[in-house]
Amino acid sequence: MSTRELDHLIKMINQIADNIAIGEDEEIAASKVSDHLNRFWARSMRAMIVAYANGEIVAQESNRLNPIAQRATAQIQITAAQP
Amino acid sequence: MLKYFDPQRDIDHGKDYGTPPVITVAAARGIDQQSRELVTVNIDGQEITVPAGTSILRAAALADINIPKLCATDSVEPFGSCRVCLVEIEGRKGFPASCTTPVEAGLVIRTQNEDIARLRKNVLELYISDHPLDCLTCPANGDCELQDVAGEVGLREVRYGFEGSSHLSAVKDTSNPYFDFDPAKCIVCSRCVRACAEVQGTFALTIEGRGFDSKVVAGQAQDFMSSDCVSCGACVQACPTATLIENTIIDEGQPEHRVVTTCAYCGVGCAFEAELKGDQIVRMSPHKGGEANRGHSCVKGRFAFGYATHSDRVTKPMIRQSRSDPWQQVSWDEAIEFAADKIRSIQETYGKDSVGGITSSRCTNEETYLVQKLVRAAFGNNNVDTCARVCHSPTGYGLKTTLGESAGTQSFDSIEKADVVMVIGANPTDAHPVFASRLKKRLRQGAKLIIADPRGIDLVKGPHVAAQAHLKLLPGTNVALVNAMAHVILAEGLHASGFIEARCEMPAFEAWKSFISEPRNSPEAMAEVTGIPAIQIRDAARMYATANNGAIYYGLGVTEHSQGSTMVMGIANLAMLTGNLGREGVGVNPLRGQNNVQGACDMGSFPHELPGYRHVSDDGVRKKFEAHWGVAIDAEPGLRIPNMLDAAVSGTFKGLYCQGEDIAQSDPDTRHVEAALGNLECLIVQDIFLNETAKYAHVFLPGASFLEKDGTFTNAERRVSPVRKVMAPLSGKADWEGTAALSNALGYEMNYNHPSEIMDEIAALTPTFSGITYQRLAAEGSIQWPCTKEQPNGTPTMHVDSFVRGKGYFAVTEYVATDEKVNKRFPFLLTTGRILSQYNVGAQTRRTANTDWHDRDLLEVHPHDAEDRGIVDGDLVQVKSRAGDTVLTARVTARVQPGVLYTTFHHPDSGANVVTTDNSDWATNCPEYKVTAVQISKVIDTSDWQRSHRQFSDTQLGLLKNAVEPV
Ligand code: SF4
Ligand code: SF4
Ligand code: SF4
């Protein structure tokens, strides 16, 4: 994984959170974000962003996800990569 | 015998009926053609019934009574100057010209008698007395109306003699690379002048002088190249003599057969007759029966076809182990085996998901369908994407969300009924020229025009058209503008409540309404953001909302932004709010960039969608495909192009099959793309040229041009039109055959004998295409999808009684400023676009004489900014963003606003995309080509990237030139 790939994913999920659910409460917004990711992101991308949100890639304290994005990652479907 | 004639059905498009049908006039005035009054006249003893307003000339021609004519042709309004077409009308004095005399009930007309014959002969005699008599060696021989008419009237002698003053020594104008103007042969019929005005709308030609001295001049008595002429060729087509004639005809002679096909350039999708001698094209003539173009075309489609036989074509399959190796020419079998081995071993090592494919908007529907099928069935994943990702993916997302279908709502014909047209982020005179001509025609009839564009595009003020409003917004503020317009419409009660209540989801509308009504969305509040005075936004909103028919046309200036999808939804909101959907003359119309963008999207090129825009996670849909294809399909969306590139840099994505696309030039942040391509273990490129991407390839499969294969393209109005093979593929295989061979080598069988079988499979699996077959296309010319049981004849206008999604959905469209902002380091906004003579990455047009108009990409700089930095026209200027820098030649012009720069990306050396960044649309990853914050400064040399790119490119071309031939 390049940091650039991760940077892009972070930027994208934040951008989605900024755009997709304006004026909705955080819970609905977060579910719209996760729904969008489930529909449009490949499994490898989803896995990476969830790992990041869980502090498995870099330490939690440097987490750059905005609150809605962070909350959305809890509802992202993770499926195993194809063999 | 009473003969009723229905011009829609029985027309012979190969015939010239002398004057245009009155239908278009009626449609323009909003008169329903069915209800038009019919008039019966008697011509030479035959009763003929035609719509009122039809000329006698046309009425006669419809009954196959072909009155001689010279100055009339059915592409332009009659002028009545040659007097060859005269007839006798019972009870009337004299001999009126039949082209300018409309039918009236009960007229009894004779088209031939002794007097008429004598008069016609006299006219012809006069013409011929000032015309060279070199018919046998004249290039128009075999296609000259003057010769024909002289024959028809039986001219046998010319009594006047050829002494005295004449035009025979007038000098030829050969300035245009595609046609000559030989005034010695001109009969001053003014067909060319009218074609330039009425059909093309450029008004480059006039008749100067009177009587014997009158002559045709271009511009201010300039040569054609220096005039305003845009080389559309309408005048050449209209000319009855050899005066205006194609150079290919001069060089090669008249064609001997014709094949109807579809232009392979832009999304207008003009129908053409390819005119051939054997398998050699001598002329492309726009097809009068083509419903997208109605007999017109632009310089690209008509003239720029020489690339297809250019010496740069690579026609042999080639392979190599590494990028530094010379290419090795091999047989198709060997190349395919080599590619399949590599893909298989990559998948064994790195997993199933480590490979993918890119389909092309320039290839046919059938080819695109096969590539996505190959990825899903043979690669076993959904890593397939298309270049629409980088242009119109937000259209798909935005229109699907709001209206329910990822496509434009209208036909191009619909423009004839629009009263107010709003053009947003599009430059039709350059990028969609034939649509622009049709739009200008409507504007000359009185429709109003609103333009939202940072730049002063040609439509803002042209000959006989001018925009009522030009909203010069700052790049990146589209959503703020569209919100402010909606705010005004609601606040002033101009919305269509009845339409909204009947057709839209009310809770969503209410939520949207309270959002949009907030004061922060008012034009006054948004003036600062957009840079447009509030009153201008208010006026424009009123104009659009109060129009009988308001139509919106938009281009990449809408989609290629971080809020591209939001803006598309904002446009749909505006149309729903004002009830401007579901009939002719209105609608939401994306102007598609490349010829088959619509088709590529329809055919399942997106990693999350199977053909027909159905999500891969939908079990029912997947089952249908699985049953037909005999394999399991992954239920998970795959990688999109930018994700593939990222993964390639990371090292998890290793193999790519790229058909007909040049991502190394067309995609943003070139250096990142190059790094990704450089990291692949197997890059298979299928193209007609060794393009920028192919320079990184391990396998090169020679592609076939649109002249070398059968198939279909789908244009911006969802029109599926046939592409026909007029010559054998130079490489021996059409692209679809190459794809099938690769699939077979990978162990997934594809057995098609002809692309029509692929279309049958598409129709069987895709409800919106269910009624489309090659037989029907052959019989009907083209069909607009959805073509289903319910809509057996296709669907020119979408969402007529209800929206495809049921009720229309108002999406909340909050304006979110892009991250790409100007600051001290990067104080300018760079935006990118296209020009008329070049097409996309220019691989085709750069290999034609179109470079006479545009031989390099220029950087447009406002005079103030130029002065500030000491830049003058022609200076080399460095453009630097946070992604990279390049050097371009400056053109100082007030077309751009201060603080804004503009360039094109038709030439690879320009490196415009070295500068564009990785910013993208939030929903679809469509790159933000239209906004990059940059700094500029005067320099004396090209950039490092340009130098290393040139070196790399030269090396690769050397490796191509020294390709090892098979032993
Ligand atoms: S080529 Fe087109 S633009 Fe040029 S003079 Fe002829 S009609 Fe006008
Ligand atoms: S150039 Fe051709 S079309 Fe134009 S006036 Fe002369 S003969 Fe007619
Ligand atoms: S490039 Fe577009 S407008 Fe020009 S001929 Fe082709 S399809 Fe028509």
Ligand code: FES
């Ligand atoms: S064709 Fe009617 S006057 Fe020329």
